[in-house]
Amino acid sequence: MTADNLMYWVLDMSKRGYEFDAELDAYGALFDPADQKLWDSSARKEEDSLFERGVQQYNDGDLSGALMTWSEVISLNPKNADAYYSRAIVKNELHTWKSALKDYDAALQISPTFASALLNRGNVRDDNGDYAGAIADYDKAINLSDCDDVTKTRAYFNRGNTKLHLKDKSGACADWNIALQRGEQDAQSLIDKHCKKAPVLKLLQRP
Numbered sequence: 001m002t003a004d005n006l007m008y009w010v011l012d013m014s015k016r017g018y019e020f021d022a023e024l025d026a027y028g029a030l031f032d033p034a035d036q037k038l039w040d041s042s043a044r045k046e047e048d049s050l051f052e053r054g055v056q057q058y059n060d061g062d063l064s065g066a067l068m069t070w071s072e073v074i075s076l077n078p079k080n081a082d083a084y085y086s087r088a089i090v091k092n093e094l095h096t097w098k099s100a101l102k103d104y105d106a107a108l109q110i111s112p113t114f115a116s117a118l119l120n121r122g123n124v125r126d127d128n129g130d131y132a133g134a135i136a137d138y139d140k141a142i143n144l145s146d147c148d149d150v151t152k153t154r155a156y157f158n159r160g161n162t163k164l165h166l167k168d169k170s171g172a173c174a175d176w177n178i179a180l181q182r183g184e185q186d187a188q189s190l191i192d193k194h195c196k197k198a199p200v201l202k203l204l205q206r207p
Helices: 003-019 047-059 063-076 081-093 097-110 115-127 131-143 149-165 169-181 187-194
Strands: none
Touching (some): 003 063, 047 063, 081 097, 081 115, 115 131, 115 149, 131 149, 149 187, 169 187
C-alpha cells in the first residue's frame, strides 16, 4: 500500500459514498469479510493474468483496486502501455486529471500510435481547457493509418466539439458532418443547432 494507492482508495470510497448515499457496508474494501486476507503482492502473478484482474476489478466498480493492480503491472513491466492507459482512465474518473494525463503521456511514449490513448488524452485536455492540445491529439488519431473506424469517427466528432469551443463554427460543422457520414448519430443534433442550412430557393410561378 503506497501513499498514492491510499489516496486513490480514499477518493474511490468518497466517490462511492456520494453515489450510494454513504451506505458503504464495507463495499469496495480490500478484503473479503469472510476471509480477511490481503492479497500477497510478493507472489507476483503473470503479467497478463494480473492485468485481466484489474479489468475485472474495474468492471466490478472497484476503481481503487483496479488502479492498484495496474500499478503492480507497471512495476512488473514499465513498458506496458495498456496498463498506463487503463490506470489513466481510473485516475480521470477519480478527478485527478493531471495525473491521468501523465499516464496517457507514458502510454503514448511507449506506443505513439495508440489511437485510443490519443482520443482519451484529447478528451481530458478538452475538458480542462487545453483546446489546442486536444485538437493536436484528435488530428494524430485521425491521421493514423491503422486507427479503427470507431475511434476515428469519435475523433472527428470530438474535434468538432473542441473547434466550437474555439469559435470555429465552420470547422466544427465540417467535422460533425464527417462524423455523421461515418455513423455518429449524436452529430445530427449539433448540426441542427449550430450549422446553417443552405437556403432553399423558391421558383417564381409565372402568371
